[in-house]
Amino acid sequence: MSLQDAIAVRPVAEALQRAQAGKSYWSRVRERLLADRITMAVMALLASIIVIVLAAPLIATHDPTVGSVFARLKSPGYQGHWLGTDEVGRDLWSRILYGGRLSLLCGVAPVAFALLAGGSLGLLAGYRGGIINSLIMRSMDVLYAFPSILLAIAICGMLGAGLVNTILALTVTFIPPIVRISETVTAQVRSFEFVEAAQASGAKPLSIIRFHILNNVLGPILVYATSLISISIILAAGLSFLGLGITPPDAEWGLMLNNLRQAIWVNPLVAALPGAMIFITSMCFNLVSDGLRSAMDVRI
Amino acid sequence: MSGEVLLEVRNVKRYFPVRGGVLQRKVATVQAVDDISFNVRCGETLGIVGESGCGKSTTARLLMQLLVADAGTITFAGRTVGASGGMDVRDLRRQVQMVFQDSYSSLNPRCTIEDTIAYGPSVHGVGWQAARLRAREMLAKVGLDPALFAARYPHELSGGQRQRVNIARALALEPKLVVLDEPVSALDKSVEAQVLNLLVDLKRDLTLTYVFISHDLNVVQYISDRVLVMYLGKVVEVGSVESIYGSPRHPYTRALLGAKPSMDPDRRSEQVTLTGDPPTPISPPSGCRFHTRCAHAEACCAAVEPPLAGDGDHYSACHMLITGSGHSAAPCIAA
Amino acid sequence: MWFFIARRVLYAVPILLGVSFVVFLLMKMVPGDAADILIPPEAPREVAAMIRARFGLDQPIHIQYLRWLQAMASGDFGTSIFTNQPVADELFGALANTLKLALPAALLGFSLGVLLGALAAHYSGTWLDKLFSAFAITGVSLPHYWVGMVLVAIFAVVLNVLPGQGMGPEGFPSTWEHARHLILPVITLSLIPMGVVSRLVRANVLEIRSMEFISALAAKGLMGRRVLLHILKNAAPSALALMGLQFGYLLGGSILVETVFNWPGSGSLMNLAIFRRDIPVLSATILVLAAIFVAINILIDVLQALIDPRIRR
Numbered sequence: 001m002s003l004q005d006a007i008a009v010r011p012v013a014e015a016l017q018r019a020q021a022g023k024s025y026w027s028r029v030r031e032r033l034l035a036d037r038i039t040m041a042v043m044a045l046l047a048s049i050i051v052i053v054l055a056a057p058l059i060a061t062h063d064p065t066v067g068s069v070f071a072r073l074k075s076p077g078y079q080g081h082w083l084g085t086d087e088v089g090r091d092l093w094s095r096i097l098y099g100g101r102l103s104l105l106c107g108v109a110p111v112a113f114a115l116l117a118g119g120s121l122g123l124l125a126g127y128r129g130g131i132i133n134s135l136i137m138r139s140m141d142v143l144y145a146f147p148s149i150l151l152a153i154a155i156c157g158m159l160g161a162g163l164v165n166t167i168l169a170l171t172v173t174f175i176p177p178i179v180r181i182s183e184t185v186t187a188q189v190r191s192f193e194f195v196e197a198a199q200a201s202g203a204k205p206l207s208i209i210r211f212h213i214l215n216n217v218l219g220p221i222l223v224y225a226t227s228l229i230s231i232s233i234i235l236a237a238g239l240s241f242l243g244l245g246i247t248p249p250d251a252e253w254g255l256m257l258n259n260l261r262q263a264i265w266v267n268p269l270v271a272a273l274p275g276a277m278i279f280i281t282s283m284c285f286n287l288v289s290d291g292l293r294s295a296m297d298v299r300i
Numbered sequence: 301m302s303g304e305v306l307l308e309v310r311n312v313k314r315y316f317p318v319r320g321g322v323l324q325r326k327v328a329t330v331q332a333v334d335d336i337s338f339n340v341r342c343g344e345t346l347g348i349v350g351e352s353g354c355g356k357s358t359t360a361r362l363l364m365q366l367l368v369a370d371a372g373t374i375t376f377a378g379r380t381v382g383a384s385g386g387m388d389v390r391d392l393r394r395q396v397q398m399v400f401q402d403s404y405s406s407l408n409p410r411c412t413i414e415d416t417i418a419y420g421p422s423v424h425g426v427g428w429q430a431a432r433l434r435a436r437e438m439l440a441k442v443g444l445d446p447a448l449f450a451a452r453y454p455h456e457l458s459g460g461q462r463q464r465v466n467i468a469r470a471l472a473l474e475p476k477l478v479v480l481d482e483p484v485s486a487l488d489k490s491v492e493a494q495v496l497n498l499l500v501d502l503k504r505d506l507t508l509t510y511v512f513i514s515h516d517l518n519v520v521q522y523i524s525d526r527v528l529v530m531y532l533g534k535v536v537e538v539g540s541v542e543s544i545y546g547s548p549r550h551p552y553t554r555a556l557l558g559a560k561p562s563m564d565p566d567r568r569s570e571q572v573t574l575t576g577d578p579p580t581p582i583s584p585p586s587g588c589r590f591h592t593r594c595a596h597a598e599a600c601c602a603a604v605e606p607p608l609a610g611d612g613d614h615y616s617a618c619h620m621l622i623t624g625s626g627h628s629a630a631p632c633i634a635a
Numbered sequence: 636m637w638f639f640i641a642r643r644v645l646y647a648v649p650i651l652l653g654v655s656f657v658v659f660l661l662m663k664m665v666p667g668d669a670a671d672i673l674i675p676p677e678a679p680r681e682v683a684a685m686i687r688a689r690f691g692l693d694q695p696i697h698i699q700y701l702r703w704l705q706a707m708a709s710g711d712f713g714t715s716i717f718t719n720q721p722v723a724d725e726l727f728g729a730l731a732n733t734l735k736l737a738l739p740a741a742l743l744g745f746s747l748g749v750l751l752g753a754l755a756a757h758y759s760g761t762w763l764d765k766l767f768s769a770f771a772i773t774g775v776s777l778p779h780y781w782v783g784m785v786l787v788a789i790f791a792v793v794l795n796v797l798p799g800q801g802m803g804p805e806g807f808p809s810t811w812e813h814a815r816h817l818i819l820p821v822i823t824l825s826l827i828p829m830g831v832v833s834r835l836v837r838a839n840v841l842e843i844r845s846m847e848f849i850s851a852l853a854a855k856g857l858m859g860r861r862v863l864l865h866i867l868k869n870a871a872p873s874a875l876a877l878m879g880l881q882f883g884y885l886l887g888g889s890i891l892v893e894t895v896f897n898w899p900g901s902g903s904l905m906n907l908a909i910f911r912r913d914i915p916v917l918s919a920t921i922l923v924l925a926a927i928f929v930a931i932n933i934l935i936d937v938l939q940a941l942i943d944p945r946i947r948r
Binding site for chain 3: 145154155158234244254271272286
Binding site for chain 2: 192
C-alpha cells in the first residue's frame with residue numbers, strides 16, 4: 001500500500017473504530033453468535049424439541065404408561081398410534097414425548113447442579129491457592145480415578161435406580177471436570193494484574209470475584225458445561241438402558257432402547273427412533289457448545 | 301527536599317520459599333528483599349533503580365501490602381502498618397496507590413474504562429453514580445476526553461492511553477503516595493515523554509508523593525528528586541539525583557551509569573567493566589553482594605557486608621568509603 | 636527419572652485409599668443393611684445377630700473399613716453372595732474377557748483415529764475436512780450402544796452373517812469363529828476412542844503445523860512427508876496421554892456394549908451383580924476397575940515424562 005493510500009484509508013479506519021467503540025465483550029459474543037447461521041439453526045431445532053417435549057401433556061395422544069396386550073409392536077398408523085406401539089402396547093409417540101422430558105431433565109439438571117457446586121469449588125480453589133487449593137484438587141483427583149461411567153454406575157448401582165439417584169450420580173460424575181476447568185481458568189485470571197490492582201484498591205475477595213473474575217471465567221466454563229450436557233443425556237440413557245436410571249413404567253429414551261432390544265428382531269425400525277432422538281438432541285447440544293466456543297473466541 | 305517523612309521502611313525482609321520434593325518442602329529461599337531501609341519524604345519523587353531481579357517490584361508490592369513483609373516495619377505518616385493501633389491495610393490502600401506496568405493485563409478486558417476507574421472508590425463506600433462521576437473527572441485530569449473514553453474497553457485504547465487510565469485509576473482514590481512500577485517501560489519513546497510530563501503535572505496539581513521504580517536510568521533521572529539504587533535485594537546507594545548521577549560512589553552505580561549508551565558518538569562510554577555473572581538471589585554472595593562482579597573487590601568485601609554509610613544526604617554501602625573497613629581504598633582514620 | 640517414577644507411584648497410594656473409601660462409603664449407603672440380603676426374614680434375632688457377627692457387620696464402621704481394606708489389599712475379594720464362589724475367580728475371568736474386547740477396540744480406534752485426524756489436518760479447510768468434522772461430532776453424539784444394536788439389526792438379523800450375541804468359543808481368540816463374535820462388538824466399542832482421538836490429533840497437528848519451527852524446516856528444504864514425521868513426534872505426547880485415558884475408559888466403561896452383545900466380561904459381571912444385589916462382587920469389581928484405571932494413569936504419566944523432558948522435574 002503506498003503512502004497516499006495509507007493516508008486515505010486512515011480516516012475510514014478511525015471511523016470504523018469509533019463505530020465499534022463501546023461494545024462490551026458479551027455483546028460482541030452475541031453478535032457473532034447471531035451471525036453464525038448454523039449454530040442459530042441448531043439452537044432453533046433444539047428449542048423446538050424442548051418446546052414440543054414440554055408440551056407433552058397437550059399433544060400426546062395416549063397415556064405413555066398404559067399398554068395393551070392386543071396392540072403390541074404395531075406399525076405406525078395403527079388405530080390412532082401415530083408412530084405405532086412398543087412391545088407392551090404403549091403408544092410410541094406419547095412415550096417419545098414424555099421420555100424426552102425425562103431425558104432432557106437428566107441431561108440438563110446434573111450439569112446445572114455440577115456447575116453450581118463444581119464451579120464454586122473451582123473458583124475457591126483457583127482464587128485462594130495454597131492449602132485450600134490442594135485440598136480441593138486432591139479430593140477431585142480421587143473422584144477422577146474412576147472412569148466416568150463407572151462412577152455413575154457405582155452410585156446408581158449401590159443406591160438404587162430412580163430419577164433422583166440418576167441425577168445425583170451424574171452430578172457427582174460431572175463435578176470433578178468442572179472443578180478442574182474452573183480452577184484452571186480462575187487461577188489464570190487471578191494472575192493478571194488487574195486483579196492485583198483491584199486488591200490494591202482495598203477490595204474484599206468476594207467483591208473482586210464477583211466484579212472482576214466472574215465475567216472473565218464464565219465464558220470457558222459455560223462452553224464446557226454445554227458440551228457436558230450432551231454427554232449427560234447419553235450417560236443417563238445408558239443408565240436407564242442398564243436398568244439403573246429411570247425405571248418402568250416411566251418413559252425415557254434410553255430405557256425405551258432397552259425395552260425395544262428384543263423388538264429389534266421383530267420390527268427394527270421401531271428401535272431406531274429413541275436412539276435417533278438421543279442422537280439428535282445430543283448432537284444439537286454439541287453443536288451449540290462448539291458455536292458458543294467460536295463466538296467467544298474473540299481476538300482482543 | 302523539605303517535608304516530613306511520609307513513608308518509613310525499616311529493615312524490611314521478604315523471602316520466597318522455593319518448594320520441591322515430594323511433600324513440597326522448602327528447598328531454598330529467594331531473598332528477594334533483604335533488610336532494606338529507606339524514607340520517602342512528603343512531596344518528593346523517590347526513584348528506585350536496579351536490574352531485573354534486584355527486588356524493585358517486590359518492594360513496590362510490599363509498600364502496597366500486596367505482599368506482607370517477613371520482617372521489618374513500614375510506617376506511613378507516623379502510623380505503623382499492620383500493627384494493632386496502627387494503620388490497617390484497608391486504610392493504607394486509601395493513602396497509597398499503585399500504577400502498574402502497562403501489560404495489557406492491568407485492565408479488566410470485560411469492564412469499561414469508567415467502571416474500572418470507579419471500582420476503587422465504590423469499594424470504599426462511594427455510591428456507583430458518584431464513583432462514575434469521579435471516574436470521568438479523573439479521565440479529564442489525565443487528558444482523556446470522558447465523552448470519548450468512558451464507555452470504551454481496554455482493547456480499544458493504545459498503550460499510552462491505557463497507561464493514562466492506569467494513572468486515573470490510581471488517583472481516583474485521592475491517595476497521598478503513588479507507587480509507580482515501571483509505568484513507562486512498555487511505551488514508545490514519544491508516548492513515554494507525554495506520560496512522564498503528565499505525571500509531573502499531576503504531582504504538582506494534586507500535591508502527591510511518588511515512588512518511581514524503573515530500570516531505565518534516563519527516565520529516573522528526569523523525574524526523580526532522590527534516587528535509590530538496589531542490587532540483589534539490598535540498597536546499595538541512595539542520595540539526591542544530582543549527587544547520584546553526578547558523583548556516583550558505589551561501584552555498581554558507577555557501572556550502571558557508565559553503561560548508559562550515549563547518543564553522542566564523540567562521547568564514547570567510559571566502560572567501567574562489570575565482571576562476572578549476576579548471581580541468583582537464592583544463594584547471594586557473602587559479605588557485600590556485589591563483590592563477585594566488582595572490579596575493586598578485596599578480601600574484606602567477601603567477608604563483611606558493608607552498611608550504608610555517608611554524609612547527610614548521600615549514602616552508599618561500599619567498603620571503599622567506610623573508614624577502617626580494611627579495604628585498601630578506604631579513607632584512613634583521621635588522626 | 637526413577638525418582639519421578641517413585642514419586643508418581645507414591646502419589647497413587649493416597650488416591651487408591653480415597654477410591655477404596657468412596658467404594659466402601661457407597662457400599663454402606665446401600666439401602667437396607669447388607670446383611671438383610673443374607674438373613675431370611677423369619678430368622679430369630681439370635682440367628683440374625685450371629686450372621687451379622689460372622690460378616691463382621693456388628694463392628695464399628697472404621698474397623699469394618701480397615702478389615703475390608705485389608706482383605707482387598709491381600710487379594711481376598713470375598714465371596715459372592717449369590718454363587719458362593721470366591722469373587723476373585725469370577726472377576727479375573729471376566730476381566731480377561733473384557734480385555735479380549737478392549738485391546739482390539741483400542742487398536743482399531745486409535746489407529747483409525749490417528750489416520751483420520753492426520754488426514755483431516757492435512758486437508759484442512761477443504762470439504763474433506765468439513766466432512767470429517769461432521770463425522771467427528773456425530774461420533775461423539777451417538778450413544779455407541781445404540782450403534783451396536785443397529786449393527787446387530789443389520790448384520791445379525793437382516794443379513795444374518797455375524798452373530799449378534801455372546802463370545803463364542805472359550806479361550807484365547809485364534810480362530811475365525813472367535814473373530815466372528817468379536818467383529819461387531821469391537822467395532823462398536825472402538826467408535827468413541829476413534830472419534831475422540833481423531834479430534835485431538837487433528838487439532839494438535841494443525842496447531843503444530845502453524846508453529847514457526849515447521850516453516851523453518853520447510854525452508855530448509857525438508858520434504859513434505861518428513862515434515863509430517865516431525866509434526867507427529869510433537870503431537871505424540873498428548874495423543875498418547877489421551878489414548879491411555881481412553882483405554883482406561885474402555886476397560887471401565889465396557890458395560891454398555893457388553894450388555895448389548897451379551898459378552899461375559901467385567902461389565903456384564905457388574906450388571907449381574909447390580910441386578911442380584913450381590914454387593915461383594917459389585918464392590919470388588921468397581922474397586923479393581925478403578926485401581927486399573929489409576930495404574931494406567933501412572934503409566935501414561937511416566938511415558939509422557941520419558942518422551943517430553945520438560946515434564947520431569
